[in-house]
Amino acid sequence: MRKLLLDKVDVEGIKSYDVYRREGGYRSVEKALKMSPDEILEEVKTSGLRGRGGAGFPTGLKWSFLAKPEGVPRYLLCNADESEPGTFKDRYLMEKIPHLLIEGMIASSFALGANSSYIYIRGEYMFVMKIVENAIAEAYANGWLGKNIQGSGYDLDLTITCGAGAYICGEETALIESLEGNRGNPRIKPPFPAVEGLWQRPSVVNNVETIAAVVPIINDGGEEYAKIGVGRSTGTKLISASGNIVNPGVYEIDMNMTVEEFIYSDKFLGGIKNGKKLKACVPGGSSVPILPHYLVTKTAKGEDRLMSYEGLADGGFATGSMLGSGGFIVYDEDQCIVRNTYNFTRFYQHESCGQCSPCREGTGWMKKVLHNIETGKGTMDDIDLLWDIQKNIEGNTICPLGDAAAWPVAAAIRHFREEFEWHVTNPELSQTQNYGLVAEKTFEVEPA
Amino acid sequence: MSAEATKNITFPKELLDEVARLTAQYPEGKQKSALLRILHMAQAHFGWLDAPVMDYVARLLHLQPIEVYEVATFYSMYDTKKPGLVKLEVCQTGPCSIEGADKIIRYIEKKLNIKVGETTSDGIFTLKGVECLGACGYAPMLQCGHQYHEHLTEAKVDELIEQYHKNPKANYMEY
Numbered sequence: 001m002r003k004l005l006l007d008k009v010d011v012e013g014i015k016s017y018d019v020y021r022r023e024g025g026y027r028s029v030e031k032a033l034k035m036s037p038d039e040i041l042e043e044v045k046t047s048g049l050r051g052r053g054g055a056g057f058p059t060g061l062k063w064s065f066l067a068k069p070e071g072v073p074r075y076l077l078c079n080a081d082e083s084e085p086g087t088f089k090d091r092y093l094m095e096k097i098p099h100l101l102i103e104g105m106i107a108s109s110f111a112l113g114a115n116s117s118y119i120y121i122r123g124e125y126m127f128v129m130k131i132v133e134n135a136i137a138e139a140y141a142n143g144w145l146g147k148n149i150q151g152s153g154y155d156l157d158l159t160i161t162c163g164a165g166a167y168i169c170g171e172e173t174a175l176i177e178s179l180e181g182n183r184g185n186p187r188i189k190p191p192f193p194a195v196e197g198l199w200q201r202p203s204v205v206n207n208v209e210t211i212a213a214v215v216p217i218i219n220d221g222g223e224e225y226a227k228i229g230v231g232r233s234t235g236t237k238l239i240s241a242s243g244n245i246v247n248p249g250v251y252e253i254d255m256n257m258t259v260e261e262f263i264y265s266d267k268f269l270g271g272i273k274n275g276k277k278l279k280a281c282v283p284g285g286s287s288v289p290i291l292p293h294y295l296v297t298k299t300a301k302g303e304d305r306l307m308s309y310e311g312l313a314d315g316g317f318a319t320g321s322m323l324g325s326g327g328f329i330v331y332d333e334d335q336c337i338v339r340n341t342y343n344f345t346r347f348y349q350h351e352s353c354g355q356c357s358p359c360r361e362g363t364g365w366m367k368k369v370l371h372n373i374e375t376g377k378g379t380m381d382d383i384d385l386l387w388d389i390q391k392n393i394e395g396n397t398i399c400p401l402g403d404a405a406a407w408p409v410a411a412a413i414r415h416f417r418e419e420f421e422w423h424v425t426n427p428e429l430s431q432t433q434n435y436g437l438v439a440e441k442t443f444e445v446e447p448a
Numbered sequence: 449m450s451a452e453a454t455k456n457i458t459f460p461k462e463l464l465d466e467v468a469r470l471t472a473q474y475p476e477g478k479q480k481s482a483l484l485r486i487l488h489m490a491q492a493h494f495g496w497l498d499a500p501v502m503d504y505v506a507r508l509l510h511l512q513p514i515e516v517y518e519v520a521t522f523y524s525m526y527d528t529k530k531p532g533l534v535k536l537e538v539c540q541t542g543p544c545s546i547e548g549a550d551k552i553i554r555y556i557e558k559k560l561n562i563k564v565g566e567t568t569s570d571g572i573f574t575l576k577g578v579e580c581l582g583a584c585g586y587a588p589m590l591q592c593g594h595q596y597h598e599h600l601t602e603a604k605v606d607e608l609i610e611q612y613h614k615n616p617k618a619n620y621m622e623y
Contacts, residue, residue: 073475085542085580116475123488123525124581126594159473164484164523167579181480183522199478242543242584249585286542286580327584329543343545347579350524 001254004216004236005209009096015131017138020099026144028218032107033152040111044214046222048234053079053207054285054325056309065194066112067202074202076114078105078211079175080121083167084285085347086327089238090208092250094128098135102158104211106144107218109156112204116157120175123164132160167351171399172205174353185353186399209238230256233308237326244332246270255308260297262307263330276332279437283312284324286344287404289411291321293437317411336434337419341412342370348405356397362389363405373420376427383420387413457504463489467508479509483519487526496527532567532574533616537591540577543584552588552600553577559609572616
């Protein structure tokens, strides 16, 4: 497979403008500036590109929603607040090949008619911000940013700014609040950012990888891009792989690949570390449902599962999961699912902004109940209580953080209930030993 | 910060120039957008964000002090309580946890004789457990200042602590 985003990362000096340009960088901007914004939008729509931050919303459609009232500035905002546990692909891209993001920002800003654009990066990535900031300065110095870019008459200012430690700022309206210098409290939608975003102006918020993908789409055309992948999962996807595997790291894959190949091929994850067996996998960042080993490489129907949006979602939440942000976390037979669920829940409790009661209170309750079960102080009723709490968070909050906190708990109970029960019935043993692999089982659909 | 020091809270000229550069990146009247970065600068320069420092930042940006306080207390990277000179922030979320973050935390606790959230009696080290820092493939890891230290082992932790003990500002990136 031809890589579209990471094909040049190993070229020496690719971080610098000169090398990047010599390797064909900024061609998409030259091409875009000769096209009309509508032509670029059509290419993006044709490409089938979907948001790479997690939700998978079609990018062309998102762009087409942008309100364009006469005389009102509009903004392109790049979401580089990568914070979903298991995800580190945007950091990799920005660290290795920062000009690709800048090139994508210029072409996309032109297509959207934005004259000021902002990149919002998480505060912990300060060292990455410095890399991107240097690249932005080089782009200004070489006439790709500022007034009258390459003599086209188009003006664009690009600024990078940072957060200060808040997962919630990856939610697009929280990101906008943070960019305005406020607490990262998500806004009630509507109005959507496309109508009232940054400073109440029409704004588009796109993930780093999404914006980078615009570069090959303009260079090769949307149709060429759409030839890669499978079905509605077009193009390539960056996957951040972590956990108990031989080769952790960032991979650019064709989404037509099977999960089996991705996990076990030496070209990719190289299998489970230390000769252990696969126990479970969280394929799209901590928010998505965990899959037990018998549903990782195969769907419930026994077909090969694909690394695509549809493939990973096959079976819905009953027997499937989501591609999400592409944060692919692998667990071996020694890992404890209760402990992992507690860990994730602690994360969401810490990161809840506190606006909505179901999320603010519910995440704390779940954390306490999970802590009890994990430390051998739980009861059987606690498991049902957990189920009840997560059900009452899901869908009842302003932003999707509530859902993100609920889903991992629901999936863990759905697929690993015996392991929770084992903790309750073996309070002492569970402190020194792990439950191990769950037995093969036929799946039962949960009661509504 | 001592009462004496609070009287002289002001950025040196190069940081004031940086404030001017940052605020100029936003449209007229939207200078509050620079607040998060300026708070990072203030924390790097003054050590932490106590009320007089936040009041100073408020004056710089023509904000009410409360507008700065509410932001400073929302984001986890800002210290509104005085930390040690060197913050060891160990990622403890999911992937890091299954790759041994908990052991690293216990090891540092034992080595420095403090618990998570505490500062050593000499005021040098503060140990914190933090949530996902986006280094899951290079776990376990910790952040110190603006530096990531990945693929941690006990030997690497020993080395880091020795290095920081000699020179607490060793790996500190000047803002």
